[in-house]
Amino acid sequence: MNDWTDIVKHITDTTGQPFEPKKITAIGGGCINQAFCVADDKRCFFVKINHADSLPMFEAEAAGLNEIGQTNTLRIPQPICWNRNAHAAWLVLEYLDLNSRGTGNVNELAARLAAMHRVQMQQFGWIRDNTIGSTPQINIQNSDWASFWRTHRLGYQLKLAKQNGHHGTLQNLGARLLEDCDYFFAGYTPVPSLLHGDLWSGNFSYDNAGRPVVFDPAVYYGDREADIAMTELFGGFSGQFYSAYRHEYPLDSGYNIRKILYNLYHILNHLNLFGGGYRHQAEQMMGCLLAEIR
Template sequence: MLQTSIDWQTIAKHITETTDQDFQVQTHYSISGGCINQAFRIEGLGQNYFVKINQPSAYEMFESEAASLAELAQPAVIKVPVPICWGSTQTHAYLVTEYIAMPGDARNAGIQLGHQLAVLHQVMRTPYGWYRDNYIGSTPQKNTQENDWATFWQKQRLAYQLELASHKGYSGNLQTHGEKLLDEIGVFFTDYSPSPSLLHGDLWSGNYAVDVDGQPVIFDPAIYYGDRETDIAMTELFGGFPSDFYAAYQDQWPLDVGYPTRKILYNLYHILNHLNLFGGGYLSQAEGMISKLLSEIK
């Protein structure tokens, strides 16, 4: 992905300055799993850190990720990697976080994560959105604050992704039916007004693991304050979470009866984002979801 040599000396100096503890990169190990950044575990002087590397233009993405991790860590409900420092060299942008050894024994972690996520969602702040924009994958995520949830989801989520899709040449039914859905989006919230919960924002199975002590860990967030159902909906995409996770969440804070329909509305955002990031393989799925939602409108 990135062919130029990484300036580990500059990164090590930044870690030393931030932590006030001398650090030198003596060894580094490539970590697989991501499709956007290069990732490494770096070691030196008895310390370990996790580092993401990308092109210099990724500085803002890493800055917003550090802010997202800090916000998610603040309630101390679910373990997240602590951001250490971020910056750029002449050839790369980087983000350094705490290194957490994974994976661990996941046998009981689903129940624990379900309970913890329900508690995290009880951290609330108005209005909907966040004080800054961030990223969903490598796509900018608009978090302009709104006092009305339906308006937020219409403007800052679906309309923005449909606009990106239009710029990429996806027209036809996606746009005509998508515009109709945007016009009718209030129908899905006639008797449902969610509280603005602290959300992970990108909670699929690839952004969850278990540490060596058996504790759930979540990472790579795209946080904002919104309907908790959006986090639960995304856990059902791309492989899903274990059944005991859902039972534990429901035990802690049951979902509204309208969730099965709204989860399609919420996951449409992620499918549109995958269409914009990875191409036309997601087009028919997006169109099918929009058609299903329109069929629910009486």
């Protein structure tokens, strides 16, 4: 999008301060949106841009950031404004100068995440749907966690996989797993905790004071183990983080098998988004889970 007129006017109108950018710098690293640092002599904003029909995705992201921000636990980039015109949708966020080395206070990250997980609601899900990556994430509220996970997480991703042409073994294993999903929650009663929802190593960093910052959330209320499980995917967090988190908020002994169930959701989502070897990985995970039931 070459015409920034509407975005600049929106920033001016929302903040009540004139904004005339002198520098617009593209930022790489994302695979869904275009991202830019937009600055004048005094202020700097982080701007995400996508197709005009992406506005609901940006609205949900802003709501998710605000949901986390109002807990005063983990720092987030404050949402400024979001809108669309005939050509594009955009989300304007506070620009945070993050530590380029990605280093900071790991113990504080663990403590603040544990504090966020202690923010709880009556039901699982959320007041609105959002996205996980660019995939719709259904958050219809439910008082039964196993039912929520079976229907709105694994079941939904398996349905998408079928629509995307992934049949055969994947669907057969998936059907068996959905049927026996309750097995993994026998004797375990999670509470609806506030989750980041997409907490892998690419969605957190530290500011230049070493304080942890999270972004790109897929917020909902669910079992906190789902957040911790996600941290173990795609590189994982440090051992010090897990030790510090368990010290703050100990995990149930069944976590080591349930984390496979929770991460299966993300692997199926990657299969639906990117294809490739994720199908084999998903089938291996389902086989591992089913082996626990036999």
